[in-house]
Structure formats: C-alpha cells, structure tokens
Amino acid sequence: MEVRVVELFCGAGGMSLGLKRAGFEIVQAYDFWDKAVEVYRKNLGGPAWQADLKDIFRIGPMVAALAPDMICGGPPCQDFSAAGERIEGERAAMTKAFAMLVCVARPRWFLMENVPRASNSKAWADARAMLVRSGYGLTESKLNASFYGVPQTRKRLFVIGRLGEQDEFLASALAAARTSQPMTIRSMLAQMHPDDETLARVGAFFTRPFYTGRGVRTLDESAPSVIRTTREVPRPHYLARPHPDDPVPASGAATLTQGQVARIQGFPTDWEWANVGSRAVDQMIANAVPPPLAEAIGNVILAREGGKTIPEIQGRFGLWLGETRGFSKAAVRNAKSRVNRARRLLGGKTFSDGALELAAIESVEGFMKLPTATRSDLRKSLRLYREWWAEPTNRRARPSEKVAAVEALAA
Ligand SMILES: C[S@@+](CC[C@H](N)C(=O)[O-])C[C@H]1O[C@@H](n2cnc3c(N)ncnc32)[C@H](O)[C@@H]1O
Known part of the structure; x- marks a missing residue:
C-alpha cells in the first residue's frame, strides 16, 4: 500500500x-x-x-x-x-x-x-x-x-x-x-570520483570548526556536522593556533569540494543543483x-x-515482575513472550489507552482462534505490562536514551 x-x-x-x-x-x-x-x-x-x-x-x-x-x-x-x-x-x-x-x-x-x-x-x-x-x-x-x-x-x-x-x-x-x-570518509571514498584524488592522497581533511573545535580529521573518521561554510579553507587565526588534536597541520590537509560535501550529506553524484549559485547550494546541502x-x-x-516489527520490551519489566509480583525467571520469560505475541497479533501497534488495546486484540482473528486459556494469559500479560509502563520511573532507560548514551560515547 x-x-x-x-x-x-x-x-x-x-x-x-x-x-x-x-x-x-x-x-x-x-x-x-x-x-x-x-x-x-x-x-x-x-x-x-x-x-x-x-x-x-x-x-x-x-x-x-x-x-x-x-x-x-x-x-x-x-x-x-x-x-x-x-x-x-x-x-x-x-x-x-x-x-x-x-x-x-x-x-x-x-x-x-x-x-x-x-x-x-x-x-x-x-x-x-x-x-x-x-x-x-x-x-x-x-x-x-x-x-x-x-x-x-x-x-x-x-x-x-x-x-x-x-x-x-x-x-x-x-x-x-x-x-x-559509524561510517567513515574512507568508506565513502570506496566509490572514487574524479575530485577525490587529492583527498585520498593527503589522507586528512579540514572542515571549518565549530567555535574552538577541531578542524582536521583523518579519512578513518566521520566528518563533523555539515554547515554552509564546511568547505572553507583554514583561516589565519586557525593556522596560527591550531587545535592540539589535529592529526596533521591544517595547511597540509585537503579542503573539501562542494561535490564531496554533498556526498557527505548523502546526496547522489547525479543530483542537479540547477543554476542557483554556489552559496545557495552550500546552504541547501547544509539544511538537508x-x-x-x-x-x-x-x-x-x-x-x-x-x-x-514490534516495540522491544524493556529489561526492567522483568525485574519489576520479579520484585513486585514474585515472578520466577521462567514466569518472567513467559510474560514477556506473551506481550510480544499479543503485539505481533496487533501488528506492532501500541495503544495510548489500555482498554483500547484489549478491545483491539479481541477483534483480531488470530487471537480469537487461540484456546481460551491462551487468550486469558495474553490479556493478563498485556495488563501487567501496561501497569509497569504507567509508572514513569519504571521506564527510565528508554531505548532512545540508550542510543543517546552510546552516541555520546562514540562522538
Ligand atoms: C532545514 S531546511 C529543510 C531541509 C529539508 N528537510 C531537506 O531535507 O532538504 C528548512 C527549510 O524551511 C524553509 N522555510 C523557512 N521558513 C519558511 C516558511 N515560512 N515557509 C516555507 N518555507 C520556509 C527554508 O527555505 C528551508 O528550505
């Protein structure tokens, strides 16, 4: 569809x-x-x-x-x-x-x-x-x-x-x-283009730093976030006071072409920038x-x-079942797999309202064909998950937060 x-x-x-x-x-x-x-x-x-x-x-x-x-x-x-x-x-x-x-x-x-x-x-x-x-x-x-x-x-x-x-x-x-x-500039260069020759030979590139940040990076790193002025040449004050972590002096690093910056933003090489002027193109690339x-x-x-797909169940749900309901490890495993099964039957949809979730599953054909006891187990597990989710402190380590933490380490 x-x-x-x-x-x-x-x-x-x-x-x-x-x-x-x-x-x-x-x-x-x-x-x-x-x-x-x-x-x-x-x-x-x-x-x-x-x-x-x-x-x-x-x-x-x-x-x-x-x-x-x-x-x-x-x-x-x-x-x-x-x-x-x-x-x-x-x-x-x-x-x-x-x-x-x-x-x-x-x-x-x-x-x-x-x-x-x-x-x-x-x-x-x-x-x-x-x-x-x-x-x-x-x-x-x-x-x-x-x-x-x-x-x-x-x-x-x-x-x-x-x-x-x-x-x-x-x-x-x-x-x-x-x-x-993370993807590196070297992997982008696996598909070489005519203007990549200098960058590949020099092995390091300069991008206009943010505030007091680093200007030079090697091909085995990702570029920093693209801005309109990313491909500027190093300014005299940067050359006079380079960042201590620059792998090579900025004067020896390659500056990027507009085509390379567009590729760093993931635009295909045959993207047509029309005749809108170089500054406008730099701005559009940076905006994208x-x-x-x-x-x-x-x-x-x-x-x-x-x-x-279905949303992942958080590990702490299991802990909560053990601590507040006295569930054994096997019972926790069962409860989790029932929540997952119910969610698969619901096509991955979660519901802001627990009553709507229970009403929705009652109208799913696959659910109605299950034995009565199995249906009852699925309902119970959905209710328990809902109860756990309702308490905001139970959801402290949400997946998005875990991603943010991993990314902070990788940055
Ligand atoms: C961050 S850029 C969007 C880039 C786009 N998502 C992409 O992937 O290429 C924001 C855009 O909003 C446009 N814009 C800003 N104010 C606007 C407004 N009042 N009405 C319409 N467009 C506006 C700008 O011209 C700019 O192109």
Whole structure:
C-alpha cells in the first residue's frame, strides 16, 4: 500500500529523496525559497510548491484536502541553533506551524526533524502539547547520522508521531536500524570520483570548526556536522593556533569540494543543483536531512505500518515482575513472550489507552482462534505490562536514551 506524504519546509529535497527511496509517495511539498523549490522540482519532479507556511489559513485546507497518510518536514532551526541566549522568533514559530498543520490534516503519521536543542524550546513545548492533544503518541529520538549511512556525525532530533500510540513506540526499532560502526570518509571514498584524488592522497581533511573545535580529521573518521561554510579553507587565526588534536597541520590537509560535501550529506553524484549559485547550494546541502538517514527512518516507519516489527520490551519489566509480583525467571520469560505475541497479533501497534488495546486484540482473528486459556494469559500479560509502563520511573532507560548514551560515547 502506498503511504502518501506531504512534506513541509522541503528545501532541496533531502528528506523527500530518502523517503521516496524507502517507498513513500510524495504527493506535495512546500517551501518558500524559490531556489530550493527549483532544485527540488529538477530532481524529484512536480509536487514542490513555493509557499509561505506561515499562511496556515491558506495552506491548512490544502494539506487537509490532500488527506496524506504522513506529514513530514524540518522546520527552520536557526532560532534554536544560535549560541548563547536564544530568542525564539518567527523561525521557531514555524515548529508550531508544523504542528498546527498536522493537527488540521490529522494524518496517521508525522515525522519532524530539527536540531537537538529544539527539544528544550518553548516552541516545541507548545507544538508538542498540540500534537499530544490531537491524539499522537510520540517517539522523540536524537539520532547520529553516521550510524545511518552517511560519513557525518550529524546529530538531529527526530520526532515521529502516530495516532493513538504509546510514547516511544518506535524508539527500539530506530535503535535496531543503526549500523554497528559509524561510517567513515574512507568508506565513502570506496566509490572514487574524479575530485577525490587529492583527498585520498593527503589522507586528512579540514572542515571549518565549530567555535574552538577541531578542524582536521583523518579519512578513518566521520566528518563533523555539515554547515554552509564546511568547505572553507583554514583561516589565519586557525593556522596560527591550531587545535592540539589535529592529526596533521591544517595547511597540509585537503579542503573539501562542494561535490564531496554533498556526498557527505548523502546526496547522489547525479543530483542537479540547477543554476542557483554556489552559496545557495552550500546552504541547501547544509539544511538537508541526509537522504540515507531519511531512508532508514522511512524503512522503520513502513515496517511498523506493515506490522513487521514490534516495540522491544524493556529489561526492567522483568525485574519489576520479579520484585513486585514474585515472578520466577521462567514466569518472567513467559510474560514477556506473551506481550510480544499479543503485539505481533496487533501488528506492532501500541495503544495510548489500555482498554483500547484489549478491545483491539479481541477483534483480531488470530487471537480469537487461540484456546481460551491462551487468550486469558495474553490479556493478563498485556495488563501487567501496561501497569509497569504507567509508572514513569519504571521506564527510565528508554531505548532512545540508550542510543543517546552510546552516541555520546562514540562522538
Ligand atoms: C532545514 S531546511 C529543510 C531541509 C529539508 N528537510 C531537506 O531535507 O532538504 C528548512 C527549510 O524551511 C524553509 N522555510 C523557512 N521558513 C519558511 C516558511 N515560512 N515557509 C516555507 N518555507 C520556509 C527554508 O527555505 C528551508 O528550505
């Protein structure tokens, strides 16, 4: 079944490309930047419209009329990205516009991308409240792109919502989609291009550092998060006071070409940047969700939509059963496997409301064919899991937090 998507704040189309590759159908995309819309159309075809999404009276009914299955988008992040005291202005308000458009159209799914710092913003708190009130269960995961197919330690917040779900319903599936090792620049160079010769020979590259960060890295590392000025040559003050951990002097390191930076963001080499000017291209590349990362997230969403995955049970559920209910190890194993069995019967869906979950399983044909005693055991295990989940302190080590911890170590 086609999952029809509307993308808001589509930029040049990084997220759309990844989702399309995963199998989604993009029915409409919006951005107010003419150059981004031009590049989007050139590569992804017709559905990009130039429109200011601030105008939700105009856009809301249009999006609702399209009846998408999913709305995705990366609202502008500059108000969250800046250092020091952040004033949340019109660009932060676009996060609320995103949420309002989702609430108006009410697709089954939404996918929002932003910088990790957005999670502490007032704009996201307001947007979140609207989405929860509209009935979305939320998975809020901070993902490191280098574990999802691009040689770049780009960390971004992804919020995935699905109507009626329990929070964190997709976190374990996102964690399971990670590669075991971060991707390095050397692995990107396995597919050599004509402008890679210097980079491969020199074996180290310079990228404009963030604040007092490191500028030089070897090919056996990932690049840092791509920004508009990533491929700048080292400035005199950096050459005079290099970072102590630079593996070679910045003057001897290769600087990256625009084509290489685009590949570090996961764009294919035949992507056409139109004739929009070099600075605009640098900006679009930096703005993008790396297509392989969007594809990986898209695959995770489609697998759940198709009932092919179920959320992982947390280890502490077993501990809780032992401590509060006196369950033996064998009884804990049984209870867990029954929860998993019930969830498979429910096609991986979790429910914000326990009564709805029990009602839903009663209408599943496979469940009704089970012996009475087995059905009763499955119901009991679902109730126990629900009871455990209801106490927030029981859920302290959520999968998304485990991922964040692993990524912090890998960074
Ligand atoms: C982070 S970028 C999105 C990049 C995109 N997700 C991708 O993968 O290529 C944010 C986009 O929002 C657009 N934008 C900002 N404010 C807007 C508004 N009021 N209406 C429409 N688009 C807007 C910008 O032009 C920019 O392309």
